[in-house]
Amino acid sequence: MDSAPNRSNIWLSDADCRLDDFRRLVERTTDAAAYPYVKAVERNVPVYNGDDVRRIARDETARRAVMAEWADVMMNGPGILVFQRAFADPAVVDAATAQFDAMITEQRAGNRNAGDHFAKPGANDRIWNALEKFCLRDPAGFARYYANEAIALVSEAWLGPNYQITSQVNVVNPGGEAQSPHRDYHMGFQIPEDLARFPAHAHRLSPVLTLQGAIAHCDMPVESGPTLYLPYSQLYEPGYLAWQRPDFIAYFAEHRVQLPLVKGDAVFFNPALFHAAGSNRTRDIRRMANLLQVSSAYGRAMESVDRTRMCAALYPALLALRDSLDAVQCANAIAACAEGYSFPTNLDRDPPIGGLAPETQAQLMRRALVEGLTPEVFGAALAEQTARRIA
Numbered sequence: 001m002d003s004a005p006n007r008s009n010i011w012l013s014d015a016d017c018r019l020d021d022f023r024r025l026v027e028r029t030t031d032a033a034a035y036p037y038v039k040a041v042e043r044n045v046p047v048y049n050g051d052d053v054r055r056i057a058r059d060e061t062a063r064r065a066v067m068a069e070w071a072d073v074m075m076n077g078p079g080i081l082v083f084q085r086a087f088a089d090p091a092v093v094d095a096a097t098a099q100f101d102a103m104i105t106e107q108r109a110g111n112r113n114a115g116d117h118f119a120k121p122g123a124n125d126r127i128w129n130a131l132e133k134f135c136l137r138d139p140a141g142f143a144r145y146y147a148n149e150a151i152a153l154v155s156e157a158w159l160g161p162n163y164q165i166t167s168q169v170n171v172v173n174p175g176g177e178a179q180s181p182h183r184d185y186h187m188g189f190q191i192p193e194d195l196a197r198f199p200a201h202a203h204r205l206s207p208v209l210t211l212q213g214a215i216a217h218c219d220m221p222v223e224s225g226p227t228l229y230l231p232y233s234q235l236y237e238p239g240y241l242a243w244q245r246p247d248f249i250a251y252f253a254e255h256r257v258q259l260p261l262v263k264g265d266a267v268f269f270n271p272a273l274f275h276a277a278g279s280n281r282t283r284d285i286r287r288m289a290n291l292l293q294v295s296s297a298y299g300r301a302m303e304s305v306d307r308t309r310m311c312a313a314l315y316p317a318l319l320a321l322r323d324s325l326d327a328v329q330c331a332n333a334i335a336a337c338a339e340g341y342s343f344p345t346n347l348d349r350d351p352p353i354g355g356l357a358p359e360t361q362a363q364l365m366r367r368a369l370v371e372g373l374t375p376e377v378f379g380a381a382l383a384e385q386t387a388r389r390i391a
Helices: 019-026 050-056 060-075 090-109 130-137 139-146 149-159 200-209 246-255 307-320 327-337 361-371 375-389
Strands: 040-042 045-049 080-084 125-127 164-172 210-216 266-269 287-295
Touching (some): 045 050, 050 060, 050 149, 060 080, 090 125, 090 130, 090 164, 090 287, 149 210, 149 266, 307 361, 327 361
Antiparallel strands (some): 080 266, 164 287, 210 287
């Protein structure tokens, strides 16, 4: 009779986070010979020439080959690549910068606190949903900017066709402090207690749902604090649980790399790569980057569902059933009804102040039951939350 299968590797926990294992993965050297299209390797990071990319984009055979190379960089290699002169015409970047500056001026005039995921709220200037705002303000400028070959090719290389782009502009002002090291969306925006509930295969899946990028909108010498990276750190499976541990944070601080950029350069990386915006130690550089978050077309439900209307209908029933359904059963019913994820949302009105992500419908509903809110009070809170999430 066959022995029982070993299922000890289905779940990850803090006990799986061992710094020695992490070190064995990340302490390696990138071999430029493994990447035929690379211009150079700097600080373990493959660097590509934007002029080469524009030429390759129009050659189907070379296009497929370079996309395969980039996918390998992201999945099995250092997890990050740089495009020098990703934009052939700096004026295209300057035109976008002028629009972003105008948006920041308007935000400041309105005294709006944009919040931040991994830095103190208000320390930097942040434009949520810069993609939509840019498109509506300057459609022609938007078209010239996102006609960019490097953005399109690397997005398709990692996510396949039909991807969706979102954009958040971040300006680290002189004296602005560094972010804490982290991984990014999806799982990077959740606390360890929640992450431990996801099976290990979900931890492996999360990085292939998103691509992170940053477009330099000014020259970024090292002293201005361009992003800090730890090549190969995306390979560490328990990394979503590990990045908040003091021993991993200390290791990152000692071994991370930092590359200067010039206006029009671009960086793209696997969202599981350990990284953090650096400290701006200059007196006169407002370090502006357009942070791109590109999402897989497959992260969608099949049917559209009005969960707000469902929550409003279900809540009075749950109140009435509290004597016959325990807290776990109520939570199960809520999970089938309410939106259990914080995103997508309108981060201007629903910012991550006080946590990594805004409160979900499901969290609001569970909290309302605990607090014993009346259906009318819950309905008003639900409507207010729904309004905050709409673009």
